[in-house]
Amino acid sequence: MRGIRSLNHLPKRCYAAARRSEALTVPLAGIKPSSATPLPPQNVQVSKLPNGLVVASLENYSPTASVGVFVRAGSRHETVENQGVSHVLRLAANLTSKGASAFKLCRGMEALGGSLSVTSSRETMVYTADCLRDNLGTLLEHLVNVTAAQEFRPWEVSDLTPRVKIDKALAQQCPQIGVIEKLHEAAYKNALSNSLYCPDYMVDHVSSDMLQSFVKDNFTTGRMALVGLGVDHSVLRQVAEGLLSERSGAGAPVAKALYRGGELRVQNNEALVHALIASEGGVTGSAEANAFTVLQRVLGAGPHVKRGSNITSKLSQGIAKATAQPFDATAFNASYSDSGLFGVYTISQADSAGEVIKAAIAQVSGVAEGTVSEADITRAKNQVKADYLMSLESSETLLEEIGAQVLATAAYQLPDSVLQAIDAVTQDDVVKAAKKFVDGKKTMASSGHLTNTPFVDEV
Structure with a gap:
């Protein structure tokens, strides 16, 4: 029956709980204990080569290997002339390169039992490949072809247009993505104002020459990091010194993000109003960014029970008290290398949008006035630490964490140091962060039936 779990899937702790007569460490009769020496735990190794490329690895003795190439080449690096090029480049990862055709790449990854994926943000683009560690050499060859030997044949690039349109259509169906x-x-006036998606007027106008120029300017060793899990550090260094050395250089200069504040409203007939109000937040890696992260948990960053409501959140409690109705509200926090955004995100019925938005902002104002307790700060810091440590349990997020750190600072901060930085956040730090939001120049984005939605200068 579908509703009854198989005995093979019962938790192991059920068997452990039933065994009360003797310690679990006692070997079973007739079975000799293994004499193999346990492998010593390894730390993350980081090297910076003379050409500027950063190499990081962690030997975790896994039977599988994961390798990622992290590049500072997100949408913020686009110019007015090549808007949308990073979106198309993300979709072009499986195209023909100098070392392999698209067909050979696909069949080669299948033969390895591996996978290749590409993700991008406003600041970085990440190419990640996984396979059995016995096939690491072939995997690295494919990964280098994808990241350092692109060809961008015009007829293949033009075939990407339907995929670009599908990506945009799927994004437009999600109000949260549109509001963000x-x-x-x-x-922002520049850089971080660039969308993650290709603008409508540039669809089918991003050429192979644009892609080649963007790669030439940004895919350089001074702006790249090669990261591996379950990989020997010397192997990664050889790849970095050899195959990736063709991309030597510092790359084109990057414009500093200029925060300006403002408002954009998308009027439609949707019954729910999505509104996001923010001020400038903290820079990634700074003490101020840690304070904003704790403030986010103080206010509420989402439900902690699957399919449950966020009833313990200060935002949800404040809105329910002001409107006598439950509405969805969470704190929004995004940090970048030279700026950040912090604010409140609300979802409400069109008729109640004004009350909900003002009630949410009132909760942040309350924290800025010092109403937050030490118990609230402790609870929030525990949530931040737990989220961080649990994220490291996954090889995918661990690879992302190592890559993000070494790409930004050419060094890796151990988890203990990260936890100490979170513990160092004080009540005064959180209050100052809340005051920065309250006193700062506001930015607002909203979508839905906005008749009762206030403008940014009215909140």
């Missing part, structure tokens, strides 16, 4: 995109567009 509009928030960045309104908040």
